[in-house]
Amino acid sequence: MAAAASLKPLPFSIRFPSERHHKILPRRSGICALFWGARKTSEATSRQVDFSLGDFTLASPAVEDAAAVGTSPAKFSVSMVSSISEIPPQEWDACALEASGPEKFNPFLSHGFLSSLEESRSAVKETGWVPRHIVAKDEADNVIGVVPLYLKSHSYGEFVFDHAWADAYYSYGARYYPKYQCCVPFTPVTGPRILLRDSWYKDQLFDAIVSGLKDLVVKTQVSSIHVTFSSEEEWITLKNKGFLQRKGMQYHWKNRNYNSFDEFLMDMKQSKRKNIRQERKKISVQNLTMKRLRGTEIKAKHWDAFYNFYRNTTDNKWGTPYLTKEFFHIMGSKMGDNVLLVVAEEGDELVAGALNLIGGDTIYGRLWGCHPRAYYPSLHFEACYYQAIEAAIELGLKTVEAGAQGEHKIQRGYIPVTTYSCHYLVDEDFRKAIGEFVVREATQVELVMKVIRDSGPFKEGIA
Template sequence: MARSKSSESGGGTISVRVVDRLGDIPAADWDACANPRTQPDAAPRSLSDITAEETYNPFVSHTFLNSLEASGTVSARTGWLPQHLVVEDHRTDGGVIAAAMPCYLKNHSHGEYVFDHGWADAYERAGGHYYPKLQISVPFTPVTGPRLMARPGPDADRNRNALIAAAVELCKRHKASSVHWTFLPKHEWDLLGAVGALQRTDRQFHWANEGYADFDAFLAALSSRKRKAIRRERREALAEGIDVVRLSGSDITEDHWDAFFAFYMDTGGRKWGRPYLNRAFFSEIGASMAERIVLIMAKRAGRWIAGALNFAGDTTLYGRHWGCVEDHPFLHFEVCYYQAIEHAIDNRMAFVEAGAQGEHKLSRGYLPVTTYSAHYIADAGLRDAIADYLERERHYVDAEARLLRDHAPFRKDSQ
């Protein structure tokens, strides 16, 4: 661990330190910053309890991030060296962690889903060194969530600003090219923009629960053509004797993880060339946060053939990984999208986030939603070039989202 110089602010002394192992931070202290408004076992009972903003984000929890490190998925060897930043307030005996930020020193740009390979290539061609860089994110997880994580209170903004300043200082210490905060909440994006970070937008497709009583009620909100198409896809997905089950908590066994890992490796190897997660990671999350997992599995002739891994917040079901060892028409849509919607309706959840990219989600009721990232670029020349590009890109992303919404599958009188 390394400690920065302490500073006086708001009548008390704070300091910022770098922690290279999340296990060295007490889970309760980290979670008090990451998910301060809820407890992991508290879930809303009805849509009236749900706000538009997630109250418990499983991916910034100590449990999830520590599972990545404990399994060896995230490490210096894999190019994700933990350099977590914590702000400590010393107004009480022994101090208290007042803010925290998941931070990694990286020598590549894999597993981020906000693509800067073009920036790296241009800088290298100009004679610069783009790597190492600092990444403020949840590894391998394109899910919006807090990054400037602070305990609630009158000093929260001060502590968030201390995290930003510490990240820039850490960038300089490592002689890194840049700092990247990805998949930010809008208010953190605004805060970083106000202190000079470059602002970037992109889009994903999310499903919103409008208080549907069941899946048929959701279908009733769609145009007749889209409604018929989804019903046909669901029938054909299960036509060859395929059964689909949703598993959570103690119902998930190591046998299920063995099967799912085989799906993940087969599909990930064909899609990405190098899957990011190892087998130990799935056992880690299965042991530590199974109640927050919804594993959707498909079986044919007594054999597991496909599956989708989801995580549950309080308001949102997050679709993360899919894989299969048999190809069947529309099975991907059934397991990843329609089963997720049914689970959200059954459990009175407000949203389903189905991961990155995928315009094919639009016709299945998932609408475009803006995502946000912010970037500190140390080199002035590179910063100016990127700033010009991002201004044009933001206009394009906004125009594209409006166009996509015009092609939403919902009946005009239901929107």
């Protein structure tokens, strides 16, 4: 489901506008190499890190906010922590909830999910994800803003391709890694990334945190910072602060106030509707039973089985299992009813599963796997897409967000939506060259989305 990015890398070259920094090295064996300045080592970022990003004084509020000043801080500080465990869960979650609003609650931004990644050793230094979360506190030491941030030594598990950028840096003798990544590890989920308590001064806080992030990139001598799968609002705001804008694409299912799965099917073109019904019939013919489990219904045996299914998928498709077995157990215990595990049983045996998280108005489909010994036709579509649609209708949720990649989702009712990311690169020449690339790439993404929508699976007049 979330096996790769929504689009494959586009065949665009990155054009460098100037060669004023290039050094031509002496020829060896007839090969001439071009380098961009002196090659640097990773030692620049291994020195002791200053975890303070500054103290800030609030400017006077607007007239309409003046009444709130008496209960507001005059100053706040911004700093960095090396583990999310250093931030109280209730304070982190208050920032995450108020940043989006309860109706848009995103479970991937919760302390429970992110701490599960660290506690299970899935997103830690040894796997190339060094936690460097940002926290803003007021004068009373209350947490008023947080940012999930990681120092990365590679680009795996991000779902926004920048390997070509790294290769370009390397070709010119510059160092692309390490870099800072503001995201949810291993999860192409859209949502706010700078998570702030709702207050009259949140715009000032946002500006201070962004300024601190940019200073951090320079101070620690890394190449860049990347804010991936951000909200559209952040994407627009960060452009004015020197970040490059990049677009991507995912496939989401939209609930048009359906009362049943059959009602949803009636909005589909006849050929698509017939295909879905045929696929669903194959499940019962194979003597498979589908179950949707939540919270305490999910036992340790389910997580053990699901981890084996997950490993079967990674071994066959990705090659690298990002998540440990402990992650699923820890995350399941922390997230409670926000977890929806779809399982398929053949008799009394679990043979497949699909992991979903439930947010304020969205079901997020993430991981899938099945028993390696047999092939079950159409089971992937049933477990990942149709069960999620049925659950969304049952729970009255607006969207099923099925992760990255997957043109096969279109004929099953999932339509393309735009995703956003923002990129700040220190080197001016690289920033200009990559800026030209992302503009051309966005044009291609928009064209692909239009073609898909114009030939979509729904009847004419149904957006």
